[in-house]
Structures are given as C-alpha cells and as structure tokens.
Amino acid sequence: MRLELIKRPQQSPLFSALSPFLALGLTLIAGAIMFLALGKNPFSALYFFFIDPLLEVWSLHELAVKAAPLILIGVGLSICYLSNNWNIGAEGQFIVGAIAGSILPILFPAFQSWIVLPLMLLMGIAGGAAYGAVPAVLKARFGTNEILTSLMLVYVAQLFLDWLVRGPWRNPEGFNFPETRNFHSYAILPEMLPASGRAHWGFAFAIIAAILLWFMLARTLKGFEVKVIGQSPRAGRFAGFSRTRMIIFAFLVSGGLAGLAGISEVSGAIGQLRPSISPGYGFTAIIVAFLGRLNPLGIIAAGLVLALSYLGGEAAQISIGVTDKVARAFQGMLLFFVLACDTLIHYRIRLVKPAPALAAAPANERVEKHA
C-alpha cells in the first residue's frame, strides 16, 4: 500500500474551505493522544489551547498584539517568495526598523510634537527597507545568494542592537542597565481601545497592509509581474519585466513592512529599546506566509492562528502544568497537519495496493480526460 496523489484539474473550493477544519480535527485527535500519554486530561488541555484564550476581551487584545508583527512581516515576505526571492532575514529588517524608528525619541527626547510618531514610523519603514536592500543589491549586482546574506545580516543586526542599548543609547538615568530611556508620550503608538486592552494600531497597519498587497497582487500589473517572474523568469523576460528591478522591489517591500512591524512593536508594545525585542517574529512569519498560502488575506488568518497557538500554549502551561516544550512540540504538530491538509486543495489522495497496474490505469485515464 502506498499513497498516490492525483492532481485536481483545478483548485478544489470545497477543500480550500474545509482543509483548515480537517487539520484542526486531526490535530485534536493527535493532541488528545499526546496529552493522554503525558497523563494530562486531553479535553482540558485542548480547551485551554484553543478556546480559553478567546473567551476574554483582554486576551483577544493580546492575540492582536502577538499577531500584528507576524502578519505585517508575513505579507511582505509573500511578495518575496512569490517572485522567487528567498528573504529569510526579516528578523534583521525588523530589528533595524525598530532601531531607525527609535532615533528621535532616544537621541532627541526634547523634541516632543505630534509629528514625532509619523516620522518614527516612516524612519522605521526606511530602516527596514534599507537593510533589506543590502541582500537585494548584492543579489542583483553580484549574484550573491540571498539566503546566506539575509540570514547572516540577522545576527549582525542583533549584535548591533545589543551594542547600542548597552553602550551609546543606554538610558542615562537607568543605573547602567541595558535599556534605552522610555519613549515619551508623543512617541508611543496609541492603543486602539484603551479601555479594554492594549492592542495598538500596529494591528490595524497589518490588516491595511494585507489588504493593499492583496489588491496589488490580484488586480494590478505589478502584481501580475510579481507572479510571472516568480513562476517563470523566462516568460517574465519576454514580457519585458526586469528581474533585477523585481529583486529590489520585493526586498524593499518586505524589508519596509518588517521595519514597520519593528517600530510598531517597540513604540506600541514595549515602549523602549532593549537587547532583545523580538522572540523570532521574522522567522515565525516565514511559516505564517506559507501557511497563508502566500495570499495576503490568508496570511491574516494564519497569523492569528499562530498567535493563538502561542497564547494557548501559555494558558495550558498555567492551567494544567504542561511544559513549554510540550507546547512547542504540539505547535509543530499543528503546523504539520495544516500543511498536509492543504495538499487536498490541489490533489486527490488515493491508497494504491501493490500490483497496481490493472486497477490504476482506468482511473488515470479519467483524470487525463478531465484535464
């Protein structure tokens, strides 16, 4: 017996809608087995993982806080991946965006005006885009592989941030501890509904960015260019699209959005620069981008699901005492199932018995006729 995939003539709308639920069902079953094996009540474990974080308003706010950077970075990355640019350094672009955006409140704390925040956001975007431009230019100019350059620049950015907050940007009133001064009130990205929780406008940016990029991809010539170059560079060349310009474009967009995510996180959720400002958003967002099938609207959903899995992991740790490791292994499992079920959108799966020659032939013919 083995599995065999048969390509559907076109995407199955049924499974496009159904596959996430199928994945959830499989995850629930596998999760129940795992928690049972660990001696935990599987029902309460799954309850705390998937339902408890959604029951309270403050927790929904936290979901938005956690999902905002994932979505912002994820939609930017989708442009890169659709156009065949392997940017895996969004984490670095996030950090440099945060640094560039923090220049005003940290170095010029006396400059207090409503204009500060918009400037910070713009500088954050510019910083992230500029840092994203480094691997882009190296790729366009010298053909240097962007997987390596973008990844290595992540570590450089982390160390640079570390140096800044322990050295020149250290809070003069902070007893030499490694953190910058707290941002003044004009430099804080406001909360959307301060009465009920701390979700800030970064989440709105994420949704707006996703919708804009969805529109660009679905309805504009630029979006068409992205997809053509990604699927077939040769066809792109015949159509008169420049591969070099696309490299730069994709990295600037994804770097800029990662930078916006960085400055939003720092000015909305943290309020100062610290040695570590991201628990790996730039890497998690890669999963989010693909989980959302590189579709900006799908990425919104994927970002929320991944954020929920973090919050749920915490709730389960607190309530029933599973460890962080269990939460992470479970998260990996959830992703495996979601990815596997997405296969059903494009393929039918059949079990094939050994000696398939006779049985399989007619079925294949049917498929070919369909196509």
Next chain:
Amino acid sequence: MKHTLKAIAAAAVMAFAANGQALAQDKTKACFIYVGPIGDFGWSYQHHQGLLDVEEAMGDAVETAYLESVPEGADAERAIERFARSGCDIIFTTSFGYMDPTNKVAGRFPDVKFEHATGYKREHPNVSTYNSRFYEGRYIQGVIAAKMSEAGVAGYIASFPIPEVVMGINAFVLGAQSINPEFKVKVVWANTWFDPGKEADAAKALIDQGVDIITQHTDSTAPMQVAADRGIKAFGQASDMIEFGPETQLTSIVDDWGPYYIERVKAVHEGTWEQVDVWAGLKEGHVVMAPYKNMPDDVAALAKETEEKIRSGEFHPFTGPIKKQDGSDWLAEGEVADDATLLGMNFYVEGVDDQLPN
C-alpha cells in the same frame, strides 16, 4: 457530534471547578516566570529549585505554577497579566527584562503581590525587588585564584557588560589582589548567557592565552568541562557543578533562592507581606559557597576565613583604598562603597586586563 460537544462542555466545567476548589481551600498560589528553560542548569534552573523548595516547605498550603522561556519584550506583559488573572496571589518575575512589564501589570492588579528579581523599579506598593550579593562569593573566588594560580592570570568568561557582571569582575580582581597585588584577569565577552559551545570556545581561547584558572559569569557547565579536560582549575556558577569537574571545581557560587521564596510566600499566606527591597548575600543564605575542594588545606582555611568575615559583616569586599582602572582614586582608605554605586557599576578597578565599552 453531540458527544464531542458534551465532552467539551464537561472539560470546561471541570476547568472552572478546579479553579473554584483552589479558592475554597484557601491555598496561596505562587507563580513564577523564567526567562530560560528550566533545563538550562543555570539561572532559570536555580529559580525553579526555589519553587520546589516552596512546595516542600509549605505542602498543602501552597499551589504553584510557572512559565518558562518567556521572552523579554511584549510577551512578558501578557504572561504576567495571565498569571495575575488566573488567581495567583504572588508572582515572581525572575529576569531584569521583566521590570517594566511587572510594574505595569502591578498597577492594574493591586491585590496581587509582585516580586521582581534584579531590578530597581517599585512603582506600586505591591511590588518588591530582590537580588543577591553574588560579588561576595566572587571576592572569595579571587582570593582562592591568587593562591592557586602559578601564572598569576585568571580567565573570566563574561556574558554581557552590565553592572552585575562588571561588579563581579571587580570583586574577583580585588580578592585576588589582596593576596597577589600583581594578579591579572583576562576577560572574554561571550555575548550570550547560554551557548555551551561558545562558552567552551571562550574557555579554550583563554587557556591558550596562558591563564591557568577559569571563572565564568555565563550559565552552562561547558567551561568547567574544558578546564577539566585541559587539567586546570575552575570555579562553578549558579549551581554546584562539581559533577562536571570532580577534580577541577574549586568552589561555586550557588544561587539559593529557596529561603527567600519560602519567606515571601509564607508572608502572603499569613497576610504579613510588605514591600521590600532585598539585596541579601552570604549572611542570609541567599549566596552559598559550594564546598572548597581540590586545594591545599591552608587555602581552604583562608577561603573559609574570608567567607566568615564577609558573612559577619566584619569585612566588605569593596573597601578602600581602591583605584579605578585608569589610575584615578575611587575609594579612600577604609571607605566602603555604597550599594547604589555598586548596582550601577560601569568601570573597572585597577588590574583588569580588558577595556569596558564606554
């Protein structure tokens, strides 16, 4: 389908029932947030040992919960708030980076007690801070190092240039120079609290540069193993690492958070909790020296004597005359450094063979 719904409902009911029970029995719920995994056998591991001590000492009167590997940043505030909402009576946040989130959440939950380790902000009456005087142990290590080293140079594997670490390096140097005024210390910054491979590399680099004693302010046992491998002596960190170097470890500064945690949780249980700012050391049992081993008896005796002097308050490691690295005077004869200067220390004393950034 019906069955599934029923089961989910049942689970929900059970979950709430569990919460209700906790309240009914009037248990005190103590909650802990760690920055690393409890499997780091260093900082977070030792805090978790403190949690276990609380459980052992208070039995049925206490209920505990913990979150490990909570990143410093936006996630910390959420984690602390979730604890506060889940019925915790006292929450220990065990890393410097949790300082602002702890104070923010504390403002919103005035009935919950908060205890933040290694910070200095107490913006609300329900926030205490606590830390340990690890430098007392480092001074003793310096004394031992100067007695044991033939080269007169020790290697110091440091994590990050923060006051806590700089203070430790200075205390070590002062201890060593009390025996051998010419004693030198070479410092390597690993730029990590925790990366066994890199810490091992740093130890090897220092040994190749001619040091014959290794001490560390990073969390893993890797440097101890390298020292054992190369046949030199070393000091442990955070936990007793003797099993990783039975013939190598001279002593180790053990973080023992248990006594403090028990005291504070009991205070909440009995309704006597008050805001404090605790910086305790050998005297209170928060800093414990692992047994002095692998050294001649006279050195061990000297170490014990030094330890006793510090514990009794007869001697403070930062007692003048002390000059700064650039040769300028810091403390005059007999002058003792005040805590504020120590907690914000960003300069070296004379004898450190390293440049401090800024």
Next chain:
Amino acid sequence: MLESILITVATAATPLLIAAIGELVVERSGVLNLGVEGMMIMGAITGFAVALTTGSPWLGIFAAIIVGALVSLLFGFLTLTLVTNQVATGLALTLFGLGLSGMIGESFVGRPGIRLGTLDIPVLGDLPLVGRLIFGQDPLFYISIMLTAAVAYFLFSTRAGLMLRAVGDNHVSAHAQGIKVVRIRYLAVMFGGACAGLAGAYLSLVYTPQWVENMTAGRGWIALALVVFASWRPWRVVAGAYLFGGVTIGQLHAQAQALAIPSQLLSSLPYLATIAVLVIISRNRRLTMMNTPASLGRPFVPDR
C-alpha cells in the same frame, strides 16, 4: 599554542561541516530542508541519552544517526509524498524538534555526559607542531573529512550521484528518463537527517559532553548558510566551516588581548566575513549558476 588553537577551530567547525555536508546532498537533490536545527537537537539528546544509559558513546552516535534519519523521514513524508511546502515544513520541523528534545531531555539535565575519547596514536601523535592536529583529534573529525570526500566522489564520479544531481537540476526531465525522482529524494533527505543527527551527537558527546535545552544554539542555521556559501560544492563546505570557526575563535583571542573594540563588533565578524567572501566568489556568475540545483524547493508529483 598554535596547534591547540587550530584544534579548537577544528572542534568548532566539525559539527557545522557534518550537518552542512548532509544538507548539501539534500539540496543537490532539489529539496530545501530548513529543519536542520530541529534534526540536530534531536540527534544531540538521543546521542547523550543513549550514551549515558548504555555507557557507550559509539552506541549514542549510532542512535543519533538513526533518530536523525527518522525525524527527516517525517519531513520527507510531508514534502515528498504529500508535497507540502518545503520551507514551512522545515521550519515546523525545527519547532517540533526543539520541543520534543526538551521533553525527552528533562531527566537528563544536570548530568555530566560521556566524552568520546580522542585518538591516541603513539609516536605520530607526539610529532612536533602537527602531531596532535593530524593524529590526535576525536574520531568524528576524521569522519567529517572522509564524509566530505565520499560525498564529493559520490556526486561527481558515480552514476547514482549523477542521477541525484539530475533530479535536483530538472526533476521533470529526470523523471522522463525513468529516474525515480521521489525515491532518490527520500534517500537524500534521510542522509541529510542522519548527518544532522550525527552533528548533534558531536555537540553532546564531543564538543560539550552535557545535555541542556536548545544547546544547538543556532548551529543548524549556520550549517544551512554554509551550503549556500559553498555554492553546493562539498570541499567548499570545508572551507566555509573552517573560515567560520576560525573567525569565531579568532575574535575570542582578540578579546583576550584586551583590544579596545566592542565585543559585539568582534562577535559579528564571522557573519560579515562569510558574506564578504561569498560576494567575492559569486562574482563569477557562471560557476555559481552551474552548481545551483535548479529545482531547489520546487514540488514534484510524478504524472503517470
């Protein structure tokens, strides 16, 4: 002293080399597995646990190789049979591996491990200058070099290697020629997993004989970058791993010399050096293009 520094560099480079050489074979077959970190950490805990339980480091290494291959089989099943997205599946594998290894390792924290001994060849090992460097290192150091030679020979001098490269360059035409694309990729993925497992065991049995969570500390990612650095050529992986290890150790020595340079800048040198060297190499575009597996990361479903 120089000899001892070089041995330190070799120890730092060997796990990177072993993991990277495995990933190189995977990528040459057209599959991009970003889960190296996850497979490596699984190898580390398996090697440590088995060695400690049985008392034999070699059994530990053997078990780590098997477990590495098994974990990669999960990746293979998802990406090759179910054609899930390779990048996302690899990252999920890393999450899964870090979590699972922590679960398995809980009872092994704080226990000293067993070190795999170094070779001890009399006479030769005592030669001045190079004795210990060439004849006195741990066995896996020699295995890493032999592995590189074997992979280089396999890829460029055997028929099977030619087939594997053909699959990576163009799976459609390889399939048309009757090559079993999926089967070859399964084998390549498992080889990569086995190597990552071995590299993990190197960490927990040779480099730092202990188990602590997340002890790979990002080395799987560096290994991935080194494959790209090497432009998918085996011997260049050796150059990359030793360059990276060398600069890492070099900056520690520079620090011990008390230079007035921020340690963060020194720490970032290995990354900057790797970028700089790759830029210089990749200016020869024809060579780079020739070696890049054209089907890398693209899904393949055989049509019948």
